Amino acid sequence: MKLPEHVETLIVGAGFAGMGLAARMLRDNRAADVVLIERGADIGGTWRDNTYPGCACDVPTALYSYSFAPSADWSHTFARQPEIYDYLKKVAADTGIVDRVVLNCELEAAVWDEDAALWRVRTSRGALTAKTLVAATGALSTPKIPDFPGLDQFSGTTFHSATWNHEHDLRGERVAVIGTGASAVQFVPEIADPAAHVTVFQRTPAWVIPRMDRTLPAAQKAVYSRIPATQKVVRGAVYGFRELLGAAMSHATWVLPAFEAAARLHLRRQVKDPELRRKLTPDFTIGCKRMLLSNDWLRTLDRADVSLVDSGLVSVTEGGVVDGHGVEHKVDTIIFATGFTPTEPPVAHLITGKRGETLAAHWNGSPNAYKGTAVSGFPNLFLMYGPNTNLGHSSIVYMLESQAEYVNDALNTMKRERLDALDVNESVQVHYNKGIQHELQHTVWNKGGCSSWYIDPEGRNSVQWPTFTFKFRSLLEHFDRENYSARKIESVQA
Numbered sequence: 001m002k003l004p005e006h007v008e009t010l011i012v013g014a015g016f017a018g019m020g021l022a023a024r025m026l027r028d029n030r031a032a033d034v035v036l037i038e039r040g041a042d043i044g045g046t047w048r049d050n051t052y053p054g055c056a057c058d059v060p061t062a063l064y065s066y067s068f069a070p071s072a073d074w075s076h077t078f079a080r081q082p083e084i085y086d087y088l089k090k091v092a093a094d095t096g097i098v099d100r101v102v103l104n105c106e107l108e109a110a111v112w113d114e115d116a117a118l119w120r121v122r123t124s125r126g127a128l129t130a131k132t133l134v135a136a137t138g139a140l141s142t143p144k145i146p147d148f149p150g151l152d153q154f155s156g157t158t159f160h161s162a163t164w165n166h167e168h169d170l171r172g173e174r175v176a177v178i179g180t181g182a183s184a185v186q187f188v189p190e191i192a193d194p195a196a197h198v199t200v201f202q203r204t205p206a207w208v209i210p211r212m213d214r215t216l217p218a219a220q221k222a223v224y225s226r227i228p229a230t231q232k233v234v235r236g237a238v239y240g241f242r243e244l245l246g247a248a249m250s251h252a253t254w255v256l257p258a259f260e261a262a263a264r265l266h267l268r269r270q271v272k273d274p275e276l277r278r279k280l281t282p283d284f285t286i287g288c289k290r291m292l293l294s295n296d297w298l299r300t301l302d303r304a305d306v307s308l309v310d311s312g313l314v315s316v317t318e319g320g321v322v323d324g325h326g327v328e329h330k331v332d333t334i335i336f337a338t339g340f341t342p343t344e345p346p347v348a349h350l351i352t353g354k355r356g357e358t359l360a361a362h363w364n365g366s367p368n369a370y371k372g373t374a375v376s377g378f379p380n381l382f383l384m385y386g387p388n389t390n391l392g393h394s395s396i397v398y399m400l401e402s403q404a405e406y407v408n409d410a411l412n413t414m415k416r417e418r419l420d421a422l423d424v425n426e427s428v429q430v431h432y433n434k435g436i437q438h439e440l441q442h443t444v445w446n447k448g449g450c451s452s453w454y455i456d457p458e459g460r461n462s463v464q465w466p467t468f469t470f471k472f473r474s475l476l477e478h479f480d481r482e483n484y485s486a487r488k489i490e491s492v493q494a
Contacts, residue, residue, distance in 0.1 A: 001035070003102050003126050008033035009411060010121060010130035012107050012347065014097070015045020017384035017400050018136035019088065020066060023095045024404040025411070027068070030096065036136075037123055039106035043092050045138055047084045050183070052164040053190035055081035058182060058211070058293045062231070063238045063395040066091060070231050072224035078213045078293075111352040112379060117420040117487060119380065131420070132411060136384035137347045139463070145336050146178075150316040158334040161187060172196050174330060176321050178313055179337035180206060182290060185297040187337070188306070198306045199329050201313045201321070204451070205279065207263045207286040211293035239394070243468055246393035249287045250443045250467050260286040270298035279310040287392060288448025339453065353378040354423075366458035368433045370483070371476055372465075373403055376426040379487075382407045388436050389472070390454070390463045392445060398469055406476035413479050421487040428483040439466035 009025070011018045014036045025032045042048055057064050061079035065071060069091045075083060092098040106124040110133055113120050119133045143160040151158070159165040161183040171194045177184055180202045192198050224231040248255045263286060271277045280298065282289075301308050311324030320330040348360035348367070355362075355377050362377060369375045372389035373382055384407075389399050414422060440446050440461045445454050454463040465472055 001100060001102050003037070003105060003123065003128055004035060006118075006129045007035045008130070009035075009132045009134065010119070010128070011036040011134040011136050012110075013045060013136035013138060013384075014038035014040075014043040014092075014101050015047070015136070015138055016088070016397055017045070017138055017403075018134070019043065019092060019095075019097055020397070020400045021134060021136060021384060021404040021407055022097045022100065023066070023068065023091070024401075024408045026096055028408060028412070034100060036097065036101045037105040037107060038101055038103050039124075041104055042089070043098070043101055043103075044085050044088045046162075047081055047088060050081060050162050050164075051166070052161045052183060052187040054186040055183075056186060057084060059242075059395045060238050062235045063242065064397055066397060067235075067401060069094070070224075070228060070235075072221045072231065074216055074221075076213055076215055078211060107347065107350055109350050109352070112354050112381075114354045117379070132380045132382070132414075133351070134382045134384060134407065135347050135351065135386075137345065139340070139345065139385050139390060142341050142346045143336070144338050144341050146338055148313060148316050148321075150318075153318050154316050154334065155318050156332045156334065158336070160336045160338070162340070168333065170195050170333060173332040175199070176201065176313075176329060176331040176334045177337055178321075178334065179203075179339065181337060181339055182292060183339075184337035185292045185294045187335075189294075189296040189300040192300050192303060192306055196305070199321075199331065200301065200306065200308050201323065202279070202308060202310050203312045204289075205282045205310070206289055206292050207260065207282055208266060208280075208292045208294055208298055209259070209263050210266055211295050213295070239398070242394040243470070246391070246468060249392055249445070250439075253285070253287075253442075253444050253447075256286050256444060259291075263291075267298055271302045273302060276302060276308060279308055282450070284450035285444050285448035287444040288450035289452045290392060351378065351381065353381070364458075366456045366460050367462045368429070368460075370424045370429040370432050371403075371406065372399075373406060373476070374422075374424040374429070374484075376424050376429045379421040379423040382410070387462045388433075389465055391465055391469065394469055399465070399472060402469075402473040402476045405473075406479055409479035413481055417481075417486070418489045419486045420489045422484045423486075424484050436466060437461070440464065 011022055018036050022034055022036055025034050040048055057079050060077050061074045071087055109122045111120050119130045121128050121130055143162040145160055157168050170191050173195050175195045175198045177188055177200045267277055300306055309323045313321050314324055315322045317328060320328050322328050349358055351359045367387040369383055369386045372386035384403050443466055445464045446461055454461050456462045
C-alpha cells in the first residue's frame with residue numbers, strides 16, 4: 001500500500017495491538033479510513049521478530065488469541081512462534097487489514113498541530129497528516145543491550161535474543177548468555193547440545209514452575225472445528241483459572257506460598273546439586289517478578305557443559321567476559337537475553353503534544369495514562385498496551401481487545417458529534433492513576449521484595465494492572481465522553 005497524504009486514523013504498529021484495533025474498526029465499517037504503518041517487512045510485531053530457538057507463548061493459546069478469530073489448528077497448549085506468526089498473517093488477510101498496512105515504514109516524528117487539530121507525521125517513507133494517532137508499538141518491542149565496558153572490543157559474535165542471528169553457527173562454540181528471563185529459559189535448552197559450553201550469567205534467580213504443555217490431538221481439533229462453542233468453553237475455563245491466579249497475586253497474596261512450594265519441588269526434582277539449587281532459589285515472593293514456565297531450563301543448568309554464574313557480568317574483554325568476582329570467562333559468542341524498555345518506550349520520544357513536549361519528556365521516566373489509553377495534553381492520541389495494562393497472570397490480548405473497544409467507541413463518538421479533538425482532562429487522569437497506585441500497594445508486584453522492570457525510575461509501578469482483567473474490560477466498555485475536553489469542527493474552521 002502507498003502512504004496516503006492524509007488519513008483519519010493512523011495506527012503505528014501491526015502486531016497484536018494494532019491489528020486488534022484495526023479489525024475492530026473494520027467490523028463496524030469496512031470502509032473505515034484507517035492505515036497501519038509498520039517498521040518491519042511484515043505484520044506480526046514481536047512474533048515476527050522473535051525467532052530464537054524454542055520461542056513460544058507462555059500463556060495458553062486458547063486465551064492468547066483474538067476472541068473474534070478462533071483457530072482450531074493450534075498444535076500445542078502453548079503455541080510456538082511460527083504458528084502464532086502464521087495465525088496473525090491469516091487474521092490480517094481474513095479481516096482485510098493486509099490491504100491497509102504500509103510496510104518498512106518507521107515512525108520518525110509525530111507533532112500535534114493545535115490550530116489544524118491534527119497530527120503532522122513524518123515517516124521513513126514520507127510525510128502525512130492524521131486526525132487520530134494510535135501508538136500500538138507494544139511494551140516489548142525494542143531490545144535492550146546494556147552498555148558493558150569493553151563490549152565494542154569483543155572479537156567474537158554478539159546479538160540479542162530478539163534479533164537472533166540465524167547465520168551464526170553455535171556448534172562447538174563457547175557461548176555466554178546474559179540474562180535468565182523468559183527468553184533465556186526457552187532458548188538455552190535448545191542451544192546447549194550444539195554448543196561446546198554455555199555459561200549463563202544471572203543477576204537474580206526467578207521462580208520457575210512446570211509448563212503444563214501437551215500436543216493437541218487431531219480429535220480435539222476436529223471437535224473445535226465442527227463445534228466452535230466447545231473452544232469457547234475451553235477459552236472461558238482457561239480465563240477463569242488465570243483470573244484465580246491473578247487474585248492470588250493481587251488480592252490474596254497469603255496463598256502464594258503454595259505456589260512457591262510447587263516451584264521449590266520443581267527445582268529439587270530437576271537440579272541435583274545443592275549449591276546450584278541455592279543459586280537458583282529466589283529470595284522474594286513468587287509472582288513479584290514474572291513467573292517462568294519451563295520443563296527443561298533447570299535441568300539444563302544442571303548439565304556438566306552448562307555453567308551458572310550468579311555474580312552477573314561487569315565487563316567484556318577481547319576474548320571473553322568478566323563476572324562480578326573479576327573472573328574472566330573465555331567465550332566465542334555473547335547472546336543478550338536482557339529484555340526490553342517497557343517503562344521508557346522509544347515511541348514516546350517521537351510524539352510531541354500540544355504543549356511542545358514529547359511524551360517521553362512529559363512522563364519523565366514514569367509513564368502514566370488514563371485507562372492506559374489516553375494522556376492529557378496529547379489530543380487525539382490513543383495508546384495500546386499503555387501504562388498499567390500489563391498482566392502477570394493472563395493474556396494481554398484480552399486487555400488489547402478491551403482497549404480496541406474503547407478507542408473504536410471514541411472514534412465513533414468523534415464522528416457522531418462532529419468533534420475534531422478530544423483531550424482527557426488532566427484532573428481525571430491524575431485521580432485515575434492515584435487509584436491505580438493505591439490498588440497496587442497491596443499486590444505482590446509492589447510488596448513482594450524484588451527489583452523488577454515493573455517499577456520505573458521514580459519508584460512507581462507504571463506497568464502492571466492491579467486487579468481482575470474483567471474490571472478493566474468493564475471500565476473500557478464504553479467511551480466516557482464526559483471526562484474529555486472536546487473541540488467541535490466548527491470551532492476549528494472559525
